[in-house]
Amino acid sequence: MTDALTYPDVVSFAVPFFIAAIFAELFWIRMTGRGGRYETRDTVTSLIMGAGNVAAGIALGFVAWGFFMVLWNLTPLDLGASIPIVVLCFVLDDLRYYWVHRFGHRIRWVWASHVNHHSSQHYNLSTALRQTWTYTFTFMMVVRAPLILLGFHPAMVLFCGGLNLIYQFWIHTEAIGKMPKWFEAVMNTPSHHRVHHGRNPRYLDANYAGVFIVWDKMFGSFVPEDPQEKPDYGLVHNIGTFNPIRVAFHEWVGIWRDIRQPGLSLKQRLLYAVAPPGWSHDGSRETSDQIKTRATKRG
């Protein structure tokens, strides 16, 4: 077993590039008057969320790592660390990302962590860094279990996950319209991911891809960007705060308040935690499916 396998911590090495790219986008917007919007407090909050995500990784990363190492010691399989294996690991880990992201929008418990990535009404490179602090509490590391059990070393899996995250940075921009046709067909792009950040009814729950858009086409969640319908960025109910603590924890607080309401059955309390976001016991809120149905009815 290759227990001592090590890879560079790619995300932290990408930090100087992130900063430089944000400056480049800012100057591009300033010079051309096109390509998106920035707002000071929104940007600072997004960047603090990004820094907090790295800090949370340092503080809580041992939980996932410990879990992965238990699996690694259990499995008799070891695929080694050759280049084709790393490539295969990257592709399969991107499939893993697709499902974790899909759960992130369809299960409120996981949404509580992912919601903050969608909590800005802007769409620019700083939005890419608006990342969760509470991923560990979603237990979504279990979705990586099959990869480890198949014999991909945990360090390699995390390395591929880091590359995946870095890939997704550049697609958070309005400065790029469409990429070449073949690229749009296979890869996740600014155009596809703008749809994912749109709160327009027809753009809800679409384009969960990390790197390869093919997963959305395979699993029926692909929606192309309509040039006639500009994405309206943000949440169905936009937050009214720039406080990073509130941004990080607001949906967890919402779950807690909902499940403690008096007079609910045990099942209703559970559903407030695991049903799709917007579910309510009395129908007073709307899920994304209900929003879509209402919008299509209205025409």
Next chain:
Amino acid sequence: MPLHLLVPLVVGGIFAIMIATVLMGMNKPRRFETDKEAVYAWSREYPRASVLQTSLAANKSAALIRSEEGLGLVWAIGADSTARFLAGAVVSQTVTGLTLELPDYAAPGVQLELEPDEARDWAAQIGEIG
């Protein structure tokens, strides 16, 4: 990357980007130029609650919305907007207007800058439902 490099890089980077956005004038708050704009911003959050009456603040930073489903507020948050119904809101007077505390962890409160008459009128309306 070792932490003694990463931490100053991140802190310095955030600070530099913040300064750049301010120098480029990207810290201007949202203003609702007309009632219609305020109603549009309201409907973005509550498309089902049809609007009966709108009072736009003199400084155009917020509007009180009377809808079929109750009294609400739409207000500027940075360059953008958000809205909430005001049931359960606690209102208090300040020198420059009103402070609203909302029973919502994701939108805990709003500082409203209002003319003295406006502040009195809004406080009375919100107080009724608080």
